[in-house]
Amino acid sequence: MDWTTLAGTALGALVGVGSTLLADRARWRRDLADRTRQERKQIYVTVLTKYRLAYEAMHAAAVTGRDEAPAVRETAVREAFRESGCDEARETALICAPQEMSDVLEKVYATLRELQDAFAAGDPPLHSPQLQERRLRHAEAIWAARAAMRRDLEGTG
Numbered sequence: 387m388d389w390t391t392l393a394g395t396a397l398g399a400l401v402g403v404g405s406t407l408l409a410d411r412a413r414w415r416r417d418l419a420d421r422t423r424q425e426r427k428q429i430y431v432t433v434l435t436k437y438r439l440a441y442e443a444m445h446a447a448a449v450t451g452r453d454e455a456p457a458v459r460e461t462a463v464r465e466a467f468r469e470s471g472c473d474e475a476r477e478t479a480l481i482c483a484p485q486e487m488s489d490v491l492e493k494v495y496a497t498l499r500e501l502q503d504a505f506a507a508g509d510p511p512l513h514s515p516q517l518q519e520r521r522l523r524h525a526e527a528i529w530a531a532r533a534a535m536r537r538d539l540e541g542t543g
Contacts, residue, residue: 440470
């Protein structure tokens with residue numbers, strides 16, 4: 387019996403199995419990266435959408451309640467914020483996102499809470515330059531978050 391033929395066959399089988407395992411591992415890693423990117427994308431879209439819904443609901447409550455008693459307006463604005471679901475979406479994002487992204491999202495959340503306080507208090511007034519400045523800070527934080535999200539999603543592939 388020729389041992390070189392047997393050894394060559396065994397070596398060929400070993401190389402074949404090894405390359406198949408490496409290819410499967412590479413495919414698994416790529417699939418995992420794709421799933422991670424899609425999950426983060428969904429989380430990011432959800433949190434930004436919920437932040438927007440909170441803003442719109444609070445603004446509507448402030449406009450509707452501008453002639454109401456301060457306590458009624460404040461309750462309506464705070465209830466609009468709670469019902470928006472932005473706190474739940476924020477918590478999901480803070481748990482699942484990288485720390486750098488969590489920091490960015492917290493800045494957006496802080497500007498949203500500043501707007502909540504302003505809408506609830508009715509001060510500054512809705513069309514004042516001071517409130518417009520707060521809205522602008524919130525919009526800038528949103529744009530910064532979007533840019534950071536794009537960078538994060540491009541980097542997870």
